[in-house]
Amino acid sequence: MITTALRVLALLGASLAAPFASADGxxxxxxxxxxxxxxEVATNCEIGIYLNDQLSAxxxxxxxxxxxxxxxxVDVRLRLLPGQVAGCSAGLENQRNQRLTLSSGQINKYRIAMNQDGLYLTRVGLGY
Structure with a gap:
């Protein structure tokens, strides 16, 4: 019983010595x-988001x-994905990437849009 109480006190002491997580730093x-x-994208097809040439979403x-x-x-590429919706089939697409520069602690919001060159990202405000 005494050893259990000592272990509990040791754990409490260790937790007080550990730094607390904070969102301020x-x-x-x-x-x-x-x-x-x-x-803005007039299709029912699913859009794949590739980060550094790896399907991420x-x-x-x-x-x-x-x-x-x-x-x-980070290089971002957008592509229409085949298979999930009728009429969405694989084909030749523009394989260009958009290079985004991300800073530490920054929140970046982009919206998918489409023009004659294909899908691209456009920066938007956070709106919070």
């Missing part, structure tokens, strides 16, 4: 939010996703 990551909230209309990424540059 500088963070070592950046938040990237990508949304497909508006009807899939978005249907009215969806958004977010990533916690290290600061620095």
């Amino acid at each position: 500088t963070s070592d990551y950046s938040v990237l939010i990508i949304s497909r909230e508006r009807l 899939r978005l249907f209309q009215e969806q958004s996703t977010s990533f916690n990424l290290p600061p620095g540059t």
Whole structure:
């Protein structure tokens, strides 16, 4: 019984000595939010989001996703994905990337849009 009480006291003492998590300090990551909230992309096809040439998310209309990424540059490529909706089939697409520079502690919000060159990201305000 005494050893159990001593262990509990030791754990309490160790937890008091440990630093508390805080959101006030500088963070070592950046938040990237990508949304497909508006009807700017006139297709029911799913859109794949590739970060540094790796499929990282899939978005249907009215969806958004977010990533916690290290600061620095990230290449983002958007692509229509085949298979989930009738009429969405694989084909030749523009394989260009958009290079984004992310800063530590920064929240970046982008919206998917489309023009004659294909899908791209446009920066928007946070709106919070």
